[in-house]
Every structure is written in structure tokens, then in C-alpha cells.
Amino acid sequence: MKVTTTALATLMALGIATAAHAEIKLGASLSASGGAAFLGDPEAKTLEMLVEELNAKGGINGEKVELVLYDDGGDPNKARTFATRLVEDDEVSAIIGGSTTGTTMSILAVAESEGIPFISLAGAIQIIDPVRQFVFKTPHTDRMACEKIFTDMQKNGITKIGMISGTDGFGASMEAQCKDVAGGYEIEIVAQETYAPQDADMTPQLTKIKSTDGVQAILNPGFGQGPAIVTRNYAQLGIDLPLYQSHGVASDGFIELAGPDAAEGVRLPGTALLIADIIEDGDPQKDVVSAYKAAYEEKYGEDVSTFGGYAHDAFKLMTGAIERAGSDDPEEIRDALEATDGLVGTTGTYTFSADDHLGLDLSAFRMLEIRDGEWVSVD
Amino acid sequence: MSANSKWVQLAVLAGIMLVLPVFFPSGYYYRVGALVYVNALSVIGLVILIGYAGQISLGHAGFAGIGAYACALAPVHLGIHPALAVLLGAVISGVLAILIGRPILRLKGYYLAVATLGFGILVSMVLSNERGLTGGPDGMAVPDLGLRQVLRGMGLKLSGGEFWYIANALVLLVAIWIALNLFHSATGRAMRALHGSETAARTVGIDVARYKLQAFVISAVYASVAGSLLALQNGFITPDVAGFMHSVEMVTMAVLGGVGSVLGATLGAAILTLLPQVLTVLADYEQLVLGLIMILVMIFLPLGLLPSIAARIRWRGV
Numbered sequence: 001m002k003v004t005t006t007a008l009a010t011l012m013a014l015g016i017a018t019a020a021h022a023e024i025k026l027g028a029s030l031s032a033s034g035g036a037a038f039l040g041d042p043e044a045k046t047l048e049m050l051v052e053e054l055n056a057k058g059g060i061n062g063e064k065v066e067l068v069l070y071d072d073g074g075d076p077n078k079a080r081t082f083a084t085r086l087v088e089d090d091e092v093s094a095i096i097g098g099s100t101t102g103t104t105m106s107i108l109a110v111a112e113s114e115g116i117p118f119i120s121l122a123g124a125i126q127i128i129d130p131v132r133q134f135v136f137k138t139p140h141t142d143r144m145a146c147e148k149i150f151t152d153m154q155k156n157g158i159t160k161i162g163m164i165s166g167t168d169g170f171g172a173s174m175e176a177q178c179k180d181v182a183g184g185y186e187i188e189i190v191a192q193e194t195y196a197p198q199d200a201d202m203t204p205q206l207t208k209i210k211s212t213d214g215v216q217a218i219l220n221p222g223f224g225q226g227p228a229i230v231t232r233n234y235a236q237l238g239i240d241l242p243l244y245q246s247h248g249v250a251s252d253g254f255i256e257l258a259g260p261d262a263a264e265g266v267r268l269p270g271t272a273l274l275i276a277d278i279i280e281d282g283d284p285q286k287d288v289v290s291a292y293k294a295a296y297e298e299k300y301g302e303d304v305s306t307f308g309g310y311a312h313d314a315f316k317l318m319t320g321a322i323e324r325a326g327s328d329d330p331e332e333i334r335d336a337l338e339a340t341d342g343l344v345g346t347t348g349t350y351t352f353s354a355d356d357h358l359g360l361d362l363s364a365f366r367m368l369e370i371r372d373g374e375w376v377s378v379d
Numbered sequence: 380m381s382a383n384s385k386w387v388q389l390a391v392l393a394g395i396m397l398v399l400p401v402f403f404p405s406g407y408y409y410r411v412g413a414l415v416y417v418n419a420l421s422v423i424g425l426v427i428l429i430g431y432a433g434q435i436s437l438g439h440a441g442f443a444g445i446g447a448y449a450c451a452l453a454p455v456h457l458g459i460h461p462a463l464a465v466l467l468g469a470v471i472s473g474v475l476a477i478l479i480g481r482p483i484l485r486l487k488g489y490y491l492a493v494a495t496l497g498f499g500i501l502v503s504m505v506l507s508n509e510r511g512l513t514g515g516p517d518g519m520a521v522p523d524l525g526l527r528q529v530l531r532g533m534g535l536k537l538s539g540g541e542f543w544y545i546a547n548a549l550v551l552l553v554a555i556w557i558a559l560n561l562f563h564s565a566t567g568r569a570m571r572a573l574h575g576s577e578t579a580a581r582t583v584g585i586d587v588a589r590y591k592l593q594a595f596v597i598s599a600v601y602a603s604v605a606g607s608l609l610a611l612q613n614g615f616i617t618p619d620v621a622g623f624m625h626s627v628e629m630v631t632m633a634v635l636g637g638v639g640s641v642l643g644a645t646l647g648a649a650i651l652t653l654l655p656q657v658l659t660v661l662a663d664y665e666q667l668v669l670g671l672i673m674i675l676v677m678i679f680l681p682l683g684l685l686p687s688i689a690a691r692i693r694w695r696g697v
Contacts, residue, residue: 076617088407101517102617109614169516
């Protein structure tokens with residue numbers, strides 16, 4: 001039993017040690033390791049970089065910012081513990097985080113009951129619908145991705161589609177949302193298949209969709225390696241229909257994984273960050289995405305990703321709110337955050353209101369097509 | 380080990396539980412304490428299965444998942460109180476354990492490990508894929524127990540952390556009391572006998588299959604209740620609770636602390652719950668240090684922490 005007390009004593013000592021003095025404390029719980037590391041890792045790196053940048057410039061209203069960052073490994077139970085720790089022990093003024101919907105829902109409960117402003121980096125619509133007083137988020141919802149894709153399909157006269165989706169959280173959630181809104185765009189889903197995230201071959205499912213009568217296009221909600229395999233199989237089977245991917249694979253890594261030949265002609269809704277190099281001068285997002293991309297790639301020597309962009313936007317929103325609030329009181333930060341009007345981020349332009357805690361519309365998405373291994377805007 | 384020492388052990392543990400909050404600098408420590416107790420609860424179930432009866436399960440998180448989702452689903456779909464849902468989950472887990480254990484436990488060797496491995500994966504797959512019912516990998520909300528409001532009505536105001544610290548501590552004490560009683564009962568002796576040698580146990584007339592099954596069912600119920608408590612205090616649950624890694628974590632806690640000892644298992648649960656919190660200062664090296672500690676304990680203290688230390692200082696009674 002002595003060991004328990006010693007362990008606890010150590011724990012307390014560390015808890016006190018980390019509570020060193022800082023002017024403004026910003027908390028974050030991200031999935032920097034584990035299955036969702038491809039989300040959490042660029043997010044954590046982005047926050048660290050931006051805090052450093054901000055403090056080098058003198059902080060907010062002359063006060064330095066301290067970032068308290070924890071890695072929840074994608075486990076909602078851990079995320080809840082870290083959220084409690086951020087609020088009760090580190091006494092942060094605001095929280096950014098929740099790389100996945102599961103971890104977000106855990107942090108959300110703590111933030112809401114303790115009254116700490118919280119910006120989530122996860123996709124699902126239930127985070128901000130219904131609107132909760134202290135909870136905001138930066139990524140578009142799955143529903144918006146579906147709407148953007150269906151708008152493009154409608155423009156091209158497509159009315160009957162086949163859908164193949166991953167059974168992971170992202171794929172399953174987007175599949176449900178797409179089915180929900182398809183009717184509004186007069187689109188009928190005539191074939192529907194799924195695959196597990198680890199599957200190495202989707203040829204049978206694609207063959208089945210191909211042989212369904214009347215299919216005019218195929219939609220693949222999913223992220224990770226699954227969509228890349230679907231794209232490769234698609235080319236191997238010589239399917240001559242438009243292929244739509246989701247915003248979940250909006251990165252250069254996807255083109256590499258699927259191969260530029262197989263990916264030729266694939267369309268997906270992406271953010272301005274993906275086309276930072278070719279974005280037109282005069283585009284309101286031009287400066288923001290170029291600056292973030294240049295800084296991130298110089299510091300870490302790896303490609304910038306949409307997910308890091310979500311963290312970038314959350315950080316800008318939160319620090320902007322703290323600056324306007326002129327204090328580190330959570331209530332005042334929340335009020336200032338909700339009053340955000342026209343903040344230009346990498347994902348889109350945010351305008352929050354009492355009944356909209358996402359603040360983006362469909363214009364934030366850009367319809368992109370892969371041509372010769374490069375992203376091209378086709379809006 | 381006498382009946383006397385059972386009460387001594389319980390009293391010492393209750394004393395520690397009672398005194399610890401005095402040293403808590405913030406509400407966060409109640410949360411960590413509550414997690415330690417809930418993990419210890421499922422690990423003690425494993426002590427009965429692994430430590431007493433010598434059977435290994437690699438799918439106990441499956442039972443935790445059933446307990447957790449019973450609390451999330453039953454109040455919504457069956458309209459029963461969350462507290463009753465805990466019981467419902469325990470009953471379902473127990474019945475499933477009988478169905479799995481009955482054919483498997485007639486066999487010798489590690490068939491149970493393989494069968495439970497499959498069972499655990501199956502449960503987590505069902506929870507992930509039955510989106511309409513469970514919300515899929517994004518998880519679902521769990522209704523509040525409502526007991527805190529009742530206590531508030533009686534003039535006792537507790538924060539969520541404090542309430543669950545006390546509730547889990549009480550459930551854990553009862554669970555330990557049951558486990559210690561079992562240890563000294565005829566059933567417990569039979570379990571330990573078949574752990575030593577199945578052939579010898581059978582020769583002296585012990586129904587080996589029956590006692591193995593009993594141990595398995597009891598441990599399944601422990602895991603289920605732990606899962607329920609976790610779901611109720613988090614207010615939100617995802618299929619991770621039934622994941623394979625959670626099963627491995629439980630076995631690791633049991634083995635680290637000392638799989639034959641109830642208090643050792645509690646210690647193991649405490650250490651493996653606290654370490655990730657302490658090790659956040661090491662950030663990227665957290666997993667490395669955790670792995671290193673496990674390896675060192677297995678090499679130098681193969682019986683697990685508490686029994687090894689106890690043997691070294693000749694402390695009898697554990």
C-alpha cells in the first residue's frame with residue numbers, strides 16, 4: 001500500500017509543478033498517438049508552432065500564452081480524464097481539441113458543465129447540433145461534404161449513384177448523412193456497399209456496384225487507406241463512371257497512395273489549403289493558407305494537412321476571442337468567441353452566432369479534381 | 380490467512396480510500412481515484428478467473444462493453460432506471476459467459492483464451508457496426524443515474540467527481556469482500572486446487588468444469604458492472620470500451636499487481652491508471668517508459684508487485 005501513496009504523492013508533486021505561472025493558459029487534448037494520430041499529430045504540431053509564433057510576437061494583449069497539451073490516444077475515457085485535468089487542475093481558460101467525435105463528446109461534457117469555451121476539431125454534426133453554450137467547432141460537417149458533392153453531381157446531371165463506404169466512424173457517419181440529404185438533390189442511391197478499414201481489396205464490392213442498373217457515379221465516404229484502395233481497384237476494373245471521394249482524403253498523401261494514374265479524374269470537396277500553391281491572387285483565403293503552409297512546412301519538413309488546418313483555425317478563433325475579451329475569464333472569452341464575425345481561416349470564413357457554432361457555409365468547400373497528379377479547382 | 384486478516388485488509392483499504400481525498404489539491408484527483416477503483420473492480424474479477432482458477436480470458440472488455448451499453452440502451456429503449464440497467468447488463472454478461480464457458484471449459488489448456496478473444500472482438504464489432512442502435516464508432520450518450528440529485532435533495536451536495544469517487548469505492552469494497560470470502564470458501568479452495576493441477580483436483584472429486592465455469596461467470600459479472608459504472612460516470616460511451624486493447628489492459632493490470640492477490644490487483648490497477656497521468660510530462664516517451672516498467676516487473680518480480688514485495692519482507696497474510 002505504501003507504493004500507492006508514493007505514486008499518488010509523485011502525481012501530486014507533478015500536478016503542482018506543472019501549474020507554474022503563466023498569463024493565459026490554453027488547454028488541448030488531442031489524439032497525437034494511436035489510430036487517430038493522422039488527425040492529432042498535425043493538430044498538436046500546429047498548436048505548438050502557433051503558440052511559439054504568438055509568444056515571439058509578444059502574446060495576446062502583452063500576455064504570454066501557455067499551452068497545456070495532452071495526448072488522449074483517441075480514447076474517449078482518457079479524453080474525459082484529461083479534460084477534467086485541464087479544467088480542475090491546470091485551470092485553463094479555454095480548450096481546443098477532440099480530434100475524433102468520440103473524444104470530443106467526452107471533452108464536451110466537461111467543458112459544458114464547468115463553463116469553459118471549447119473548440120472541437122472533429123467532424124460530426126451532433127457536436128454543434130443542438131447548439132451548446134460553450135461548444136464550437138472548426139471542421140465542416142459530414143453533411144456539408146455530402147451536400148457539396150451532391151450539388152456537383154446535380155450540375156453534371158447525375159441522379160443515380162452507387163455508394164461504397166468504410167465502416168469506421170468517419171465513413172459510417174458520412175454515409176448516414178449522405179443518405180439523409182440525397183433526396184433533396186433528387187439523387188437516388190441504387191447500390192450500397194461497405195468495407196472494413198483494414199480491407200486490402202474492394203474489387204467484389206465495386207464489381208457489384210458496376211453491374212447495378214443505372215449507376216451514373218460512385219461515392220466513397222471514408223478516410224485512411226480504404227479510399228486509396230477503392231480508387232486503385234476502380235482503375236483496375238476499368239469502371240468508366242465519375243468517382244467522388246470525401247474530404248477525409250483531401251491530402252497529397254492520397255494521390256501518392258492511390259497513384260496519379262488511378263486517381264486521375266477523382267473529385268472531392270476540399271479546403272483552400274490543398275490548393276494553396278495555385279489559389280488565385282485576390283482570393284480572401286490566399287494569405288492565410290500560404291502563410292500557414294509555408295510556416296508549417298519549414299518548421300516540420302512535412303506536408304501540411306487539412307486536419308492541421310482545423311487546429312490552426314481553432315487557435316486563431318480562440319486567441320482572437322481572448323484578445324477581444326481582454327481577459328482570461330472563460331465566460332467573457334465565450335461571449336467574444338460567439339461574436340466572431342468573418343474570421344478568415346484555412347478551412348473557410350467563420351461567422352458565429354447564438355444558433356450557429358460552426359459558422360461555415362458550403363462556400364468554404366471547394367470542389368477539386370485530380371489532374372496529372374495535381375489538385376485543380378473545378379467550382 | 381485467517382478471517383481476521385480479511386477484515387484487516389478491508390479496513391486498511393477503506394481507510395486509505397477515506398484519507399486520500401484530504402490530499403487532493405483539485406477535483407481532477409477524484410476523477411483519477413474513481414477510475415482506479417472502477418479498473419480495480421474488473422481486475423479483481425480477473426483475479427478470480429486467472430489467479431484462483433488459472434484460466435485466461437483475452438476478451439473481458441467484451442463484458443465491460445455489454446455492461447456499458449446496457450446502461451446506455453436499456454433506459455432509452457426499455458424505459459428502465461439506469462441502476463436497474465446495471466443489473467440487466469450483469470445478467471446478460473453472466474448468461475453469455477455460461478453459454479461461452481460451458482462447452483469451452485470442458486477442455487483443458489488455453490481454449491478459453493482463444494474463445495474469449497473471439498468473443499471480445501465480436502462484441503466490439505457489433506457495437507461499431509450496429510449504427511442504428513449504438514451510434515457506431517462515434518458512440519452514444521448515457522443517461523444520468525440521478526442519484527446525485529437525490530442526495531442534493533437530502534442536503535448533501537457532491538460534485539460529479541466526488542460522487543463517483545465514493546460510489547466506486549463502495550462498490551469496490553463490496554467486490555473485494557466477496558472475492559476474499561470466495562477465496563476462503565470451499566468453492567475458492569476447489570478453484571485454487573484445479574489451478575494447481577486439474578488432474579489432482581479431479582482425482583479428489585472436484586467437478587473441474589463446473590468450478591472453472593463459476594469463476595468465469597463471476598469474473599464476467601465483475602467486468603460488466605465495471606463497464607456500467609464507467610459508462611454512467613462518463614455519460615458517454617464508444618465501442619473502445621469493448622476493444623481488444625482494453626482486454627489486454629485488464630490482464631496487464633492483474634499480472635502487474637499480482638494475479639493471485641486481490642490487493643495486488645488493486646495496486647496494479649492503481650499503478651497502470653496513474654502512470655499515464657504521471658508520464659504526460661514525458662510526452663513522447665510515455666509508451667516507452669510504460670513498456671519498460673512492465674518488462675522490469677516481469678523479469679524481477681514475476682509474481683507481480685505486491686506478492687513479490689510481500690514475500691521479500693516476509694509479510695504474511697496477503
